[in-house]
Amino acid sequence: MGQATKTPAAGGISRRDFLKSSATAGLGAALAGAAFGQDAPPAAPAPAAAKGGDELRVAVIGCGAQGRVLVESMLRIPSVRIAAICDIWSYSRQYTGNYLKKYGHLAAAYEDYRDLLASEKGLDAAIVATPDWVHAEHANACLRAGLPVYCEKEMSNSLEKARSMVLTARETGQLLQIGHQRRSNPRYIHAIDRLIRDKKILGRVTVNFAQWNRAKADLLGWPEKYAIDQATLDKYGYASMTEFRNWRLYKKYGGGPMVDLGSHQIDLFSWVHGAPPRSVVASGGLDYYRNWEWYDNVMAIYEYETKDGVCRAFYQVQTTTQHGGFYETFMGENGSLVLSEIPQRGNWAMREAHAPEWDSLAKAGLLQSEAVPIQKSSTKNIYVDVRVTAEAGRWPLPVELAKPAHQPHLENFFDAVRHGTPLNCPAELAYESCVAVLRTNEAVKARRVFEFRPEMFKA
Numbered sequence: 001m002g003q004a005t006k007t008p009a010a011g012g013i014s015r016r017d018f019l020k021s022s023a024t025a026g027l028g029a030a031l032a033g034a035a036f037g038q039d040a041p042p043a044a045p046a047p048a049a050a051k052g053g054d055e056l057r058v059a060v061i062g063c064g065a066q067g068r069v070l071v072e073s074m075l076r077i078p079s080v081r082i083a084a085i086c087d088i089w090s091y092s093r094q095y096t097g098n099y100l101k102k103y104g105h106l107a108a109a110y111e112d113y114r115d116l117l118a119s120e121k122g123l124d125a126a127i128v129a130t131p132d133w134v135h136a137e138h139a140n141a142c143l144r145a146g147l148p149v150y151c152e153k154e155m156s157n158s159l160e161k162a163r164s165m166v167l168t169a170r171e172t173g174q175l176l177q178i179g180h181q182r183r184s185n186p187r188y189i190h191a192i193d194r195l196i197r198d199k200k201i202l203g204r205v206t207v208n209f210a211q212w213n214r215a216k217a218d219l220l221g222w223p224e225k226y227a228i229d230q231a232t233l234d235k236y237g238y239a240s241m242t243e244f245r246n247w248r249l250y251k252k253y254g255g256g257p258m259v260d261l262g263s264h265q266i267d268l269f270s271w272v273h274g275a276p277p278r279s280v281v282a283s284g285g286l287d288y289y290r291n292w293e294w295y296d297n298v299m300a301i302y303e304y305e306t307k308d309g310v311c312r313a314f315y316q317v318q319t320t321t322q323h324g325g326f327y328e329t330f331m332g333e334n335g336s337l338v339l340s341e342i343p344q345r346g347n348w349a350m351r352e353a354h355a356p357e358w359d360s361l362a363k364a365g366l367l368q369s370e371a372v373p374i375q376k377s378s379t380k381n382i383y384v385d386v387r388v389t390a391e392a393g394r395w396p397l398p399v400e401l402a403k404p405a406h407q408p409h410l411e412n413f414f415d416a417v418r419h420g421t422p423l424n425c426p427a428e429l430a431y432e433s434c435v436a437v438l439r440t441n442e443a444v445k446a447r448r449v450f451e452f453r454p455e456m457f458k459a
């Protein structure tokens with residue numbers, strides 16, 4: 001088993017100082033300064049009051065890119081103490097350990113999660129941010145150790161393993177939140193729950209579209225001096241450093257871009273309709289990259305059976321162009337709503353000219369009062385197609401998220417741990433989108449329509 005190393009004692013800075021410094025200097029700078037090998041800035045001692053009676057002691061398993069994003073958000077949540085971290089890569093352990101130390105969290109560091117669970121007593125929760133293929137092993141072990149778990153999406157790259165997570169949560173009676181963070185984002189809650197579902201602002205939702213387009217990219221590398229020796233890679237099931245770093249692209253460890261990125265957005269289609277899809281037809285391939293295993297592009301069309309009739313949703317993920325970036329559009333007979341986790345790319349509604357008025361919604365504070373006109377062409381003698389019916393204006397949504405994108409979802413998890421508040425993305429719900437995206441990869445392979453049966457979405 002791996003070695004357990006306690007990080008040395010160090011001073012820290014207060015939460016208020018942290019928030020102040022991150023607001024002024026930018027979190028990127030704060031994170032960069034935390035990289036190991038760099039000196040942490042002089043820090044004031046952590047205030048004694050920081051350790052309150054309702055403090056939650058949390059372990060983080062998987063301290064790579066996303067583990068660090070979650071850590072950064074958790075540092076902003078009062079009374080959450082990161083007591084232990086685990087990662088098989090010394091690079092990730094050191095980076096995260098040093099970052100935490102800077103903010104007064106003296107986390108014990110472990111290579112192997114089994115050592116962490118055996119040694120750490122008095123933990124209150126675990127965060128799992130390892131690659132998809134080991135989520136089930138890590139989450140199930142933590143649940144069985146009596147810990148509520150926040151586990152990153154995708155639940156797993158195997159439906160069988162994802163199912164085991166739902167069953168283990170059920171059997172142990174522990175909370176299992178899956179990291180589809182848009183489910184706790186107040187902008188998405190406002191748009192989907194309040195405007196689309198409650199107020200029926202779009203009328204009947206007839207078509208959805210979402211995309212995640214990324215520019216072409218090289219494989220991820222690693223600092224040579226932090227290369228993991230082959231015996232350790234073998235022990236943890238990785239064939240090589242290339243596969244270890246680029247796990248998403250290989251079938252053993254991940255689900256490719258369709259699962260990695262699509263999981264967030266396909267989940268939204270189901271949220272809007274309150275039900276998973278009834279079928280998917282998809283096309284895709286490994287057409288550009290030579291050294292991947294998974295499809296580098298997928299286009300999929302889902303059908304949803306709604307009480308108003310059928311709604312189709314088109315989804316695409318591209319990895320050779322970032323054209324348009326990532327966003328979702330929900331369209332209906334009376335208007336459309338464009339959302340993106342980056343509000344500049346989508347946080348507004350557009351009304352069809354014939355639709356019932358929206359001024360009363362604006363008066364009630366559900367939309368911003370003034371529709372921002374879309375810039376008109378100054379060219380004269382341009383004949384407008386008489387079939388154009390959309391009102392020339394955007395109605396910005398009034399809700400903003402003044403926090404990192406993952407913070408509300410973590411807050412929802414910790415509220416559930418403390419007070420029993422319902423989880424926004426419990427395992428059963430996440431399992432539905434896991435089925436939808438994993439089966440989409442199968443539909444690409446089979447080159448045929450895949451029909452879902454309702455029981456397929458139940459673990």
Ligand SMILES: NC(=O)c1ccc[n+]([C@@H]2O[C@H](COP(=O)([O-])OP(=O)(O)OC[C@H]3O[C@@H](n4cnc5c(N)ncnc54)[C@H](O)[C@@H]3O)[C@@H](O)[C@H]2O)c1
Nearest residue numbers: 062063064065066067087088089092129130132152153154
């Ligand atoms: N919710 C989101 O917006 C979001 C964004 C990015 C990634 N993710 C998810 O977060 C998870 C991690 O992704 P990432 O981008 O951080 O990947 P990453 O490769 O950057 O980090 C993974 C970390 O896990 C460690 N690891 C691998 N196997 C391990 C094991 N057996 N035990 C302990 N540690 C192990 C690695 O050493 C690495 O530090 C994935 O499930 C991914 O889908 C979610």
